[in-house]
Amino acid sequence: MRRKIIAGNWKMNLTVAEGTALVTALRDRCAKVSNMDIVVAPTATAIYPIAQVLAGSMIAVAGQNCHWADKGAYTGEFSPVQLKDAGCKYVIIGHSERRQYFAETNEGVAKKARALFDHQLTPILCVGETLEERESNKTFDVIAEQVKVGLSALSADEVAAIVLAYEPVWAIGTGRTATPEQAEEVHAAIRKQVAEIYGQATADKVRIQYGGSVKASNAAQLLGQPDIDGALVGGASLTADAFMGIILYEESKK
Numbered sequence: 001m002r003r004k005i006i007a008g009n010w011k012m013n014l015t016v017a018e019g020t021a022l023v024t025a026l027r028d029r030c031a032k033v034s035n036m037d038i039v040v041a042p043t044a045t046a047i048y049p050i051a052q053v054l055a056g057s058m059i060a061v062a063g064q065n066c067h068w069a070d071k072g073a074y075t076g077e078f079s080p081v082q083l084k085d086a087g088c089k090y091v092i093i094g095h096s097e098r099r100q101y102f103a104e105t106n107e108g109v110a111k112k113a114r115a116l117f118d119h120q121l122t123p124i125l126c127v128g129e130t131l132e133e134r135e136s137n138k139t140f141d142v143i144a145e146q147v148k149v150g151l152s153a154l155s156a157d158e159v160a161a162i163v164l165a166y167e168p169v170w171a172i173g174t175g176r177t178a179t180p181e182q183a184e185e186v187h188a189a190i191r192k193q194v195a196e197i198y199g200q201a202t203a204d205k206v207r208i209q210y211g212g213s214v215k216a217s218n219a220a221q222l223l224g225q226p227d228i229d230g231a232l233v234g235g236a237s238l239t240a241d242a243f244m245g246i247i248l249y250e251e252s253k254k
């Protein structure tokens with residue numbers, strides 16, 4: 001049984017005060033949650049204070065991006081070493097907004113994944129097709145390439161420990177969710193690909209989140225699919241009630 005993992009990606013939202021209030025509420029309301037991993041990914045400026053509030057709680061902190069180098073002359077960037085120092089356990093890499101607006105490539109994602117494991121941080125590696133790619137029947141080719149190259153610098157044990165996130169770009173922030181069947185089809189294909197490259201034991205362990213307009217009202221159906229091991233939540237992670245709605249659905253199945 002893979003343990004579910006629910007992560008909130010705050011993107012470029014919330015001040016330190018707003019984020020602190022949110023995680024204080026989440027920390028208290030999640031105190032008895034035990035059957036899943038919960039992660040929040042604040043904006044970089046809020047990571048350290050948020051990690052302070054969450055120290056000793058069951059909620060882990062993630063970065064939303066990183067550079068692959070440990071340090072150096074890369075104005076505006078931050079490294080895995082710095083994210084770990086600030087309190088992160090996970091780092092999101094390859095998010096479609098980074099790929100789309102900041103020219104993040106599969107090769108760059110592979111370097112970041114390598115650097116994160118070198119510093120005992122867990123990548124949450126995002127993949128997903130655009131609407132145009134889906135409509136021209138390229139979904140499986142695009143995702144296969146993102147998975148193959150993105151994981152290429154990792155060992156089978158590292159792939160078993162990574163978190164993948166399938167986020168169809170057309171479902172992000174649009175209110176238009178993939179149907180559970182559409183999502184499961186891609187998740188199963190990703191797991192099959194991992195099995196082919198890294199072996200079945202690795203594929204059985206790797207967790208694959210779904211992301212794209214996940215909210216309390218559709219979480220049950222999505223998370224009920226055999227190959228969907230959690231959710232990467234954007235908009236619905238910005239308030240305690242919306243995020244808890246997703247978490248409590250999972251918890252109630254204990």
Ligand code: PGA
Pocket residue numbers: 009167171172173174175211212213214232233234235236
């Ligand atoms: P959304 O974002 O839930 O607002 O669609 C998901 C994501 O981009 O991680």
